Amino acid sequence: MNKDKYYITTAIAYTSKKPHIGNTYEIILTDAIARFNRFIGKDVFFLTGTDEHGQKIQEIAEADGITPQQHVDKIAGQIRDIADMLNISYDKFIRTTDDYHVKAVQQIFKRLYDNGDIYKGEYEGWYCTPCESFWTKTQLEDGKCPDCGREVRKAKEEAYFFKMSKYQDKLMDYIDSHPEFIQPESRKNEMVNNFLKPGLQDLCVSRTSFTWGIPVEFDPGHVIYVWIDALSNYITALGYTPDEKGELYKKYWPADVHIIGKDILRFHTIYWPIMLMALGEPLPKQVFGHPWMLVGDEKMSKSRGNVIYAEDLVRHFGVNAVRYYSLHEMPFAQDGTITYEVFISRFNSDLANTLGNLVNRTVAMINKYFGGEIQSGDVGGEFDDDLKAVATGAVEKIIKKMETLHVADSIDEIWRVVDRANKYIDETTPWVLAKNDADKPRLGTVLYNLTETIRIIAALLSSYMPETSKKIAEQIGADDLTFESTKTFGTMKAGTKVGEAVPLFARIDAEKKLAELEEELGEPEEEKIEIAPYKDYIEFDEFEKLDVRVGKVIECEKVPKSSKLLRFTLQVGSETRQILSGIAKFHKPEELIGKNVLFVANLKPRKIMGLESNGMILSAEFEDKLTVLTTLNDIQSGAEMV
RNA sequence: CGCGAGGUAGAGCAGUUGGUUAGCUCAUCGGGCUCAUAACCCGAAGGUCGUCGGUUCGAGUCCGGCCCUCGCAACCA
Numbered sequence: 001m002n003k004d005k006y007y008i009t010t011a012i013a014y015t016s017k018k019p020h021i022g023n024t025y026e027i028i029l030t031d032a033i034a035r036f037n038r039f040i041g042k043d044v045f046f047l048t049g050t051d052e053h054g055q056k057i058q059e060i061a062e063a064d065g066i067t068p069q070q071h072v073d074k075i076a077g078q079i080r081d082i083a084d085m086l087n088i089s090y091d092k093f094i095r096t097t098d099d100y101h102v103k104a105v106q107q108i109f110k111r112l113y114d115n116g117d118i119y120k121g122e123y124e125g126w127y128c129t130p131c132e133s134f135w136t137k138t139q140l141e142d143g144k145c146p147d148c149g150r151e152v153r154k155a156k157e158e159a160y161f162f163k164m165s166k167y168q169d170k171l172m173d174y175i176d177s178h179p180e181f182i183q184p185e186s187r188k189n190e191m192v193n194n195f196l197k198p199g200l201q202d203l204c205v206s207r208t209s210f211t212w213g214i215p216v217e218f219d220p221g222h223v224i225y226v227w228i229d230a231l232s233n234y235i236t237a238l239g240y241t242p243d244e245k246g247e248l249y250k251k252y253w254p255a256d257v258h259i260i261g262k263d264i265l266r267f268h269t270i271y272w273p274i275m276l277m278a279l280g281e282p283l284p285k286q287v288f289g290h291p292w293m294l295v296g297d298e299k300m301s302k303s304r305g306n307v308i309y310a311e312d313l314v315r316h317f318g319v320n321a322v323r324y325y326s327l328h329e330m331p332f333a334q335d336g337t338i339t340y341e342v343f344i345s346r347f348n349s350d351l352a353n354t355l356g357n358l359v360n361r362t363v364a365m366i367n368k369y370f371g372g373e374i375q376s377g378d379v380g381g382e383f384d385d386d387l388k389a390v391a392t393g394a395v396e397k398i399i400k401k402m403e404t405l406h407v408a409d410s411i412d413e414i415w416r417v418v419d420r421a422n423k424y425i426d427e428t429t430p431w432v433l434a435k436n437d438a439d440k441p442r443l444g445t446v447l448y449n450l451t452e453t454i455r456i457i458a459a460l461l462s463s464y465m466p467e468t469s470k471k472i473a474e475q476i477g478a479d480d481l482t483f484e485s486t487k488t489f490g491t492m493k494a495g496t497k498v499g500e501a502v503p504l505f506a507r508i509d510a511e512k513k514l515a516e517l518e519e520e521l522g523e524p525e526e527e528k529i530e531i532a533p534y535k536d537y538i539e540f541d542e543f544e545k546l547d548v549r550v551g552k553v554i555e556c557e558k559v560p561k562s563s564k565l566l567r568f569t570l571q572v573g574s575e576t577r578q579i580l581s582g583i584a585k586f587h588k589p590e591e592l593i594g595k596n597v598l599f600v601a602n603l604k605p606r607k608i609m610g611l612e613s614n615g616m617i618l619s620a621e622f623e624d625k626l627t628v629l630t631t632l633n634d635i636q637s638g639a640e641m642v
Numbered sequence: 643c644g645c646g647a648g649g650u651a652g653a654g655c656a657g658u659u660g661g662u663u664a665g666c667u668c669a670u671c672g673g674g675c676u677c678a679u680a681a682c683c684c685g686a687a688g689g690u691c692g693u694c695g696g697u698u699c700g701a702g703u704c705c706g707g708c709c710c711u712c713g714c715a716a717c718c719a
Binding site for chain 1: 643644645646647648653654655656666667668669674675676677678679680681682683684712713714715716717718719
């Protein structure tokens with residue numbers, strides 16, 4: 001009998017810095033899906049790993065005074081530790097610096113080149129010598145430099161390009177004929193409308209501006225574009241090369257699903273399929289762009305000081321609670337949130353009270369009334385049938401939810417069973433039965449039914465909270481947690497000994513815990529703050545070329561149709577000038593009016609969205625915060641920076 | 643007029659092809675129970691379903707206008 005194969009991947013994690021719980025969510029989600037498919041009998045291959053090349057990594061390493069390799073070794077180690085800590089059941093962990101991957105990517109690149117899908121070209125464009133700028137055909141105004149209006153000439157900057165447009169129609173057909181390919185569906189429109197319909201540009205797939213990457217084998221000055229490198233991991237991990245595809249590849253490709261963040265959907269639903277088409281390989285069946293885990297309604301970031309790490313959560317709440325929260329509190333298509341308050345609330349109500357207490361009270365009663373021995377379940381009574389139906393019917397519902405990757409909903413189905421069992425205790429009142437010897441057989445059956453229900457719950461939980469599942473099974477003395485066993489009631493044998501009633505999740509005193517967390521994590525971060533690397537020294541006369549002035553904002557308004565642009569009118573001496581600046585997200589126009597700002601006065605004028613900008617307003621930016629620079633005391637506009 | 647998603651009880655979310663008292667979880671209040679982790683069970687209160695208008699016997703669910711939030715794209719001298 002051939003098992004259905006199931007190949008599932010996470011995106012490989014970028015090794016620029018330590019991942020936070022929002023990044024980690026992806027691998028927990030993927031793990032639950034992978035485990036579930038194993039549970040229902042599929043032959044699963046689960047791939048995860050790290051993406052280790054690129055300019056950013058090179059820069060960070062340089063700033064730290066270590067080699068890029070040292071840097072990625074460190075971060076990749078951290079990422080792997082986090083995965084292991086969270087009990088992630090990956091079958092393979094790939095690193096893009098792995099030797100076999102590097103070689104395979106070089107061969108893939110070569111193959112695409114040999115087939116004519118990648119060609120060596122020049123940075124397609126027109127060069128304006130005075131401006132030292134490249135322009136594409138569409139950027140030119142009347143065939144002249146849009147900056148200065150002077151003549152431009154065709155120029156050559158060597159680079160490799162991928163003929164994306166060649167596969168555009170084919171990809172469009174594929175997307176049309178496979179409605180499940182891009183999930184959630186709303187994302188599909190974004191891809192089609194923004195990229196495919198307007199027409200794909202050829203993609204520049206090599207770089208010469210940095211060296212930390214996979215060199216083009218036959219042209220070593222060039223480094224392969226990181227996305228070509230990174231996306232290939234899904235097949236190189238299976239031993240794929242263009243010449244020799246490898247056993248794993250033959251067995252598992254195409255992937256059943258790539259689980260990725262919604263931000264990189266474009267690479268996975270456009271570039272990646274086209275790469276595969278060019279290689280003549282089948283496309284993945286599905287790409288799921290999962291939502292983000294936010295803190296409150298903000299993204300996690302160091303500058304906001306709201307970053308939550310998996311290891312902190314695990315230390316305080318345990319692995320399974322972290323898995324539970326990540327899987328249950330994240331909606332399917334909308335961003336979810338995490339805060340310590342909500343975490344504790346879910347922990348107490350769902351894990352400690354509803355689930356933990358059910359197991360605890362059941363085991364305690366078996367110990368108390370029957371010396372820890374499970375009785376036979378043959379004295380039926382009211383409520384039994386309903387309990388059994390709910391317990392044995394759950395798995396089918398869960399399968400339905402999991403087929404569409406609705407993980408949170410599938411967990412809800414398990415909790416329906418838990419709720420039903422708690423209610424059953426109330427309905428059958430075992431403590432009343434215990435008072436009368438004649439009711440003992442019935443009491444034995446009631447507890448048997450509960451144990452059996454809990455056994456099914458434990459089995460169903462195994463994909464989501466594997467250790468909790470095991471702990472429950474141990475406590476009730478169950479050994480059959482198979483998929484098949486969840487559909488039948490009555491597999492446990494009379495005479496089985498249960499364990500001691502130990503709470504699975506100790507209730508948390510929210511106030512105390514929050515205070516503790518505050519003290520521990522509220523401390524100023526000892527972590528090094530990574531500022532942007534410094535630029536090279538310049539001569540004083542170069543500095544002097546800059547003409548920075550003070551201007552007084554007399555008008556400021558949003559540029560229509562633009563989300564970033566503000567249009568400023570500055571008073572400069574007795575003149576005014578218009579400058580555009582992409583800072584609308586950080587400042588309201590009205591708060592800037594009347595303020596002095598600093599601007600570069602001798603930057604060449606440039607048109608942006610049809611409006612002329614005469615200079616550049618200076619701002620300071622760190623991570624995702626920004627503020628315009630202003631003067632401490634008032635001073636005549638037009639004043640020079642000295 | 644770039645494309646798209648969403649605005650439903652205090653909070654977070656469901657609401658199939660329009661149909662009887664708009665659901666779920668948490669929080670709140672009342673009651674029950676005592677096996678259990680101040681847990682569990684039952685019940686109640688709490689919503690003009692963003693707004694205005696239209697279609698219909700009937701609309702959260704269809705149509706149109708408007709307001710707000712978010713994502714993608716463009717823009718960030």
